[in-house]
Amino acid sequence: MTKLQLFWGNYKKFPGHAVCKIGILFLLTLLLNLTGYAQQVEIRGKILDEGSKLSVIGATIKLKGLPGGAVSNVDGDFQVNVKALPVTLLVSNIGYKYQEIDVYEAEPITIFLAEDQNRLSSVVVVGYGTQKRSELTGSVSSLPVDKLKQAGPSFESALQGAISGVQVTQTSGAPGSGVSIRIRGGNSITGGNDPLYVIDGFPIYNNSNESNAGALNSQAINPLSSINPGDIESVDVLKDASATAIYGSRGANGVVIITTKKGKAGVNKVTYDGSLGVQTASKKIDLLNAKEWATLKNDARANSGKAPLFSAAQLDSLGSAGTDWQSAALRSATIQNHNLSFTGGNEKTHYSISTGYLKQDGILIGTDFSRFSSRVSLDSKISNKFTVGINLNGSKSDASQASFGNVQGVGDNILSILYMPPTVPIRTKTGAYTFASPYESAVANPIATLNLATNLNTNYRLLGTIYGEYKIIEGLKAKVLFGTDILANKQNRYLPSSLYEGASVGGIATVGSKFTNRWLNENTLTYNKTFSDVHNVEALVGLTQESSKSEGVIASSQGFINDILQYNDLYSGSTTNKSYSSYSGYSLLSYLGRVNYNYKQTYFLTASVRRDGTSRLGVNSKWGNFPSAAIAWKVNKESFFQPLSETVSNLKLRFGAGKTGNSEIVPYQSLSLLSVYSYPTGSGTTTNAGYAPARVANPDLKWETTAQYDGGIDLGLFKDRINLIFDAYYKKTTDLLLDVQLPYTSGFASAYENYGSVENKGIELGLNTENFKGKFGWNTNVIFSLNRNKVLSLGNGLQSYVVTLSGTNTAAIVQVGQPLGSFYGYKADGVFKSTDNISTTPRIDQTGTKPGDVRYKDISGPNGKPDGIISQAYDRALIGNAQPKFTFGFTNNFTYAHFDLSVSLSGSIGNKIYSNILQQLQLTTGFQNGIKGLTDHWTAANENAQYPRANENVPTTPNSDLYVYDGSYVRLKNISFGYNFPKRIVAKLKISNLRLYVSAQNLKTWTSYKGYDPEVNYYEGNSALQGIDYSAYPTAKTVTGGLSVTF
Amino acid sequence: MKRSISIKYTTLLVVLLSLFAIKTNAQETLTISGTKFTYPLIEKWISEYAKVHSGLKITLVQKSGAAKVADLNIIAHQPAKEELKENQEIIYAGRFALLPATNQHNAIFGTLPKKGLNKKEVDKLFFEVVNYDDEAKVENSKFTATIYSRENQACSSIALAGYFGHVSSEIRGKKVTGDDIYLLTAVKKDSIGLTYNNLGYLYDVNSRKLKDGLALLPLDLKRDAKELLTGDLDNVIATLEKNKIETIPVEKFGFIYSQQNERKEVSDFLRWVLSDGQKFNHEEGFLNLDKEVLAEQANRLNEKFLTLK
Structure with missing residues (x-):
């Protein structure tokens, strides 16, 4: 202690100054030495x-x-x-x-x-993590970034023609409407076929029922349209079972992983993206003009023994004039989109904040869609070991919609536009709207409806996740995530009494709301380690749980004295209609695990398993296991391959197999149900409510299970100037969830059971070539997908069933040995000629058939042979199929200095369309307008006419091959031309990036189909009814100009 | 008491004299700072100018940050608008050329085409343009080399990239800080090293020969410019003053001065540089300005400093 004081204390206080002096000298020497060491x-x-x-x-x-x-x-x-x-x-x-x-x-x-914006390109987001693209064992495709920029209001349309194996069909051209997406074909007949979407780790099904309270006769807003494409950083599509099995019971239809933009350390950026465009209808259906229709009308009346309605003078005066209802209803509509984002952060905290506004007027008058969205993404490293983060996405979407679907009491606006005869004026001489067609078919004035009816559809969505990640030891991380998805839908409808649709009830107002709340909790442990520099292991285990509940209510009243308050005061209606409320909920508990292993980045192995338990299924079958495994071999890493390495820069062989599930049926189908029935008592004028069994329980109801095998080759040639990805797959889905008819003796009509199987097999090809590099650059991207779908069995010895809707047969059949989307109907055999002996020829209408009526083929009879009678039971046959022979995408990107040009084509070849619309427009009754050329109908003097005779009393218009059309098309999906200002110029304005561009979507479609659009999918969610065209909002071609500027 | 008063006055006198001396000294000093590779020529100018103007002390300020306080700042690239303040002007005083040089033992010589590299090939070798919208779209040169260049904001990097239509962040390879001379140090140590450098550093200004350990990268040149690659420094300068060669950047350098702080010493010095000083350009490996440009500089100088004549 004393010695220490000798060095550090006041030496005068201590005896022996000499000693102190020595101490100080020693200290100085030491300090000098230290200074020497510190001389750096x-x-x-x-x-x-x-x-x-x-x-x-x-x-x-x-x-x-x-x-x-x-x-x-x-x-x-x-x-x-x-x-x-x-x-x-x-x-x-x-x-x-x-x-x-x-x-x-x-x-x-x-x-x-300098920024490296390309950092994400080598990493792919897979389920519960990321993986280097070079280490993938499964079939995973990423949407090219430039395609995302070309996306419209919703990102899904950008997938079309961009990723092999993904078939995207637009269901409607209405603003805010959705698309149908099938990854490697449809597996399910009655269950959902849409892929699972995972947005920032939150798995959601794009269930349009959740955004549809049911108060409108309109299409639901696409729930995914609440996500602003401008906020999306990457879209990765998991296609094969080895990639999707980690999502277990929800992975069978493929998985689309969406990652939104995140902030980066050190770069504080402000970016504005804005565009303004004009949309016009890409096509109008060619219909009869006034004189042609009036002539048809006269002819039909004449054949029905009635006097002509129009005199010769009147016919002449009509000329080609008359009302063009399509032109009156369609318009040039504007679309504008603005996005503003702020990103940045420091070494510990990263942020990304953005807000966006989209306003899209519909090309159909009275329709529009707007979206206001905001997003916050924040993560912060609280300590070296602990990170927390939050992603919050809120949006409000408003749509003013057209009436859709031929529902009783409310006409379909599109069908009204097509059916309304051209001799009917939009307004009467008094200036009021014409009420309805004065002719036999009840067609409301669509212009009046579009202008005066109210169909408002509003969605509020809040999708958020919050997580904490803790590094336990080097390589081992624990992550806990909580998420919520709140979707509130509000619908308001009012049909004033001045409209045909509202007249009979004195005006009707309906309001509805639906509130869906889903929560999620995920707990995962990941371990990442490299052993002996050659064994790379990544392991994941997790427990996840989620629950969803949905509540809805609809109220309505009618008989309004005036139209002032519309839907805002149901009480003012003289009659209150029945109110409805609904509730539905389910929960899911899962355990999951995955191991990725590779040896020297050459041999790869992935194995995963998920165990799911869901409340949707039978008590005996709530739990299911979904395993998968895949291997890959990077051949070009082998030493024996080195002589070829100059030519072949990448060669990877992959093989994977796995089992995934699908439980996308409405909850409670495994339970026995009681339904309320009204029955009369006493004199019969009073009804009482009572409950009766409506569904028998099926405690064994379980998942649809899809077993999938995938083999693939990744090939890169000439330093990756040519990249080819080829996959071949086979999928077999068993235990289909079918609503099987029961014997009437059971007291029930049908019950959900696991019966039958469907297979999909196909090949996919993605080819990317870099044709020119340098100042002039040109690369080509070709996507080719071929899928063959077949129903293998339907259980219980059932060979086929005709799909019915509201008790009416459709032109669709599900048949063993045939693909889903098969059309079923009579086969036409020309028309009866004057010389034919009708009484001895098989015909549908035994009494009323005359020359000029359609002849149908007598295919079979009770004895398996033609029986001389045309009957539903024996004379209908397969008449076409909605499955394409193949689909493709073809994109060329050119760059020259700071200019860029991108041209994208997409197409579908070999698919057929059953057109209910054209079937109706070919009716020769004269009750409604018809397709151009219908005047070329059969007469005794014109026996080789294109259409059968005009006749008001057409007995039936059976489904037949007359209305099956080739739906093949090639579409110029996008052309965009941009200019990126040179950095040295924009730097002077303190701008880091400035781009101006013009782009055009759907500019041209080559097809022989006469309807609005060959991309048809009226019955969006029903695989058995695909390819049927029955009213669809016309698609628009859009020309947009915009700028993107980053400060 | 008297003694203490006299001490006080003496002290005051000393302080006043010191202040006066400092002020006088400041008026006779001129400070210059900026792009270092021009320093050999600037130093030559300073020493020659001192012979005829002994009353003025011109100092080259080496330390970073001095540029803000120096009377004249040297710039050797075309400045972006925001680089110059409102009251600042440039008087150009000469030109420099950048030649591609490599280690004399570089194996690249065996792989290059006989006629030498053309502009496209040089571009690909030195620059990397990433298409951010398309992954893996980085173009690689077929030749193997490590490119050395100064930091992105250094004059030689900006001049080099600008000449080829790029920005300096698109130059491949490693960066070297401090002075362009270190690029040659790096290349001499690295057998596959490659750089662009100015003539004053590449050549020994006394012997007029290329410095030991270095070799010029063969370029595809027209016949009348061919000797540029083999000739001495004077041949090279003569050829470059006569011809514009697409693979050899030639750029002006000059002095930025502030009109806010106009001084006669500055204008006198600049006037001398544009007249008598020009004869030293070649000696130190720099090119002269075109006659028209030189005349324009002199005119501008006279206009700007008219009041100080």
């Missing part, structure tokens, strides 16, 4: 972002070949000490290009880091 070169510097000239925080500075280093501070400053110069600094930061800098002098240096 100090390198000080500052790291700045090259574009914004702002400090880059958290950049790592290492010394090449030497220990030590530094991290840039909040001002971008750093300091390192070295023994001698020169040294090489290795400077890196996420999101920036790595730099190696030789330092020869000790003077302060300024390092400008």
